[in-house]
Amino acid sequence: MAGLILLAAQVSPAQAELNLLNDQALSGISGQGGIYLSGDISINEDGGPIQNTYFGSCSDTTKRCGARLAYQLKEGGGWMVLDDIRGKFSFEGLTLRVRKIDSGFGGDGALFNRDVLEIGLPNFVRYDSVTFKLATSSTARPTDPGFQQTDIFSVEMQGDVVLEGNLLVFPTGNP
Structure with missing residues (x-):
């Protein structure tokens, strides 16, 4: 029987045409x-x-070290930042897709009636020696004029975490 299946596979190869x-x-x-x-x-x-100084050298304690994520909560308002992000993040199964919101959300979905970016949280995330600071800032970048930052707290993490669900990123402004 196995010989017959092998023979059939050799006689009729699969073909696909674009x-x-x-x-x-x-x-x-x-x-x-x-x-x-x-x-x-x-x-x-x-x-x-x-070797790569894009995120700064951590050996100089007088300078910033790591990545920075800054987001403004409202136009003309101050900035919330995750600063000096360092460590290793591993993940499997993160998904990205566009999803239409036209119902739900206590009736607001029908009023919204637009596409959002849906980030599907993966089966696992592993992090190793991760550190970052949560802070408020007067500007998005530390190099901007008038920069002042207030660190709220610092975080150090080790281990595995299981994430479930989806993160929805809503656009701002008019469609």
């Missing part, structure tokens, strides 16, 4: 889009001197 589709033909095709990501991200994880 064809151009016009707009009318393409409109009749549906599918599911998105991205599935797995990987490692390392940012100055060892805390020592590094």
Whole structure:
């Protein structure tokens, strides 16, 4: 029986041909889009001197070391920042897709009726020697004129975490 299956596989190989589709033909095709990501991200994880100085050298304690994520809560308002982010993050199963919100959310979904970015949280995230500061800042960048920052607290983490659900990123402004 196995010989017959092997013979059949040799006699009729699978063939696929790519064809151009016009707009009318393409409109009749549906599918599911998105991205599935797995990987490692390392940012100055060892805390020592590094070859790539993009995130700064951690050996000079008078300068910043690590990545910075700044977000403004409202136009013209102050900035919340995650600063001096260092460590190694590993993840498997992070997904990205566009999702239409046109219902739910206590009736606000129908009023919103727009696309959002949906980040599907993965099966696991592992982090090693991760540190960062949560702070408020007068500017997005430390190099901007008038920069002042108030550190609220520092975080150090080790271990594994299981994340579930989705993170929705809503656009701002008019559609």
